[in-house]
Amino acid sequence: MSDALLDIAGLSCAYGQSDVLWDIDLLLPRGKVMALIGRNGVGKTTLLHAIMGTRPAKTGRILFDGTDISALPPHKRAKAGVGFVPQGRHIFPQLTVMENLETGLSASGDRSNTKHGIPQHIFDLFPKLYDIRNRAGGFLSGGEQQQLAIGRALAGRPTLLLLDEPTEGIQPNVVQQIEAALVHVRDTLGMTILLVEQYLDFVWRFADNYSAMQNGRILQQGRIADAPASDVAHFIQI
Template identity: 35%
Template sequence: MSAQANLQQTNQPLVLETRGLVVGYGGRPVLRDFNFNLRPAEVLCLIGHNGAGKSTLLKTLFGLVPRQGGEILLDGSQLGTVEPRGLTAAGVSLVPEGRGIFPGLTVAETMKMGLWSAGVPVQERSARLDWVMSVLPALKQFYERRAGNLSGGQQQMVSIGRALLSQPRCLLMDEPSIGLAPKLFQDLLQPIRQLQRDTGMSILLVEQNVKEALKISDRVVVMKSGAIIREALPEELNDNAKLMELY
């Protein structure tokens, strides 16, 4: 991690933090007494087996799943009600699992709806869209096409572009590699990594494609059965044998 990022981490509160978080479905706990944090200006990769609670954590942090107990803190301040619109206004954005696009809408229509949803003032929307296109210039190639007619990689790019419309300082990404070849996954993530380095944005990346995700991460948290079992640097998990011990 850069010296600038380390300085930011020293002088700034944690971007996101949970204390004693309790989340479940139908009376069955998924996360219990869960303590977690995302630091300023870092890419944190969250890995673990299916059902470990990774996606549940992301959805809870973004207000899509209610918590039964514990605290969620943003910039060191406890959040009462956690809901997507408020978090978007506070600079947190989500790239959902499965892309979450509307197949019948064109990319242009999707972005127009995203600008409205993000609360971007009308007079700023053109400039905001230009900025997203500068980060993901390939969007221009299929901007007028319907999302349902795009390839998986193109659809994922639309989903990421929509999440960037609010110019977030914290980006939550849930399994962005699903259905993508490793090279295409890297082609998508490298511009986001560069944006993160340029702006100091924090990224929480939930991934099953561990090998590729570690290439752009600063820190790794391993989950199993709703609990954190290890925290490591990417280089500490750089071979399959070490990873297999954790699954």
């Protein structure tokens, strides 16, 4: 069995006639966290959408857990074990917290050891969600919505979690709560995580590896332990 849970080779994507990703190669080992870093508009979010299947690939191959998922629609990738927390959270504002979480269950057929179908560890990670479980999503703060979006993705019991800017627009104390929850997800649940993130201090505390993108290509990759964040800061500075 390969050590890589995610193996991307020669991936290219376009919006209409405009290419936005060129020849992306990426290996993400099981149980590790990789951060995609780079300025806005370099293709980081498009890469996450290509992995999830919400943005079709023009060329290339995506292997997930040894299986080629390149042609699978998003709902089948979710059932295979890919969870996605998009930028902007995109929770359902008219649904309650509990109902939002329940929408994440469709990616998992196992409902054992749950509360109303929701895995108990989600409420252990984010106790506030249980306290406000009957509140409509549209009345939540930005930090609460982010916790809900992460909880909804975790409800599907993914083996790979894609996170797009999880700290964006979040108060520092809530960022700390989210970081602690994600550390638990990584260390205790053994989840593999690929995240887009501009906050390098967070990346250097949390991730194992980084891939720096520029103009739709990966220009540099490395281990977090091998270099200080200052060595890659130029990739996100304007």
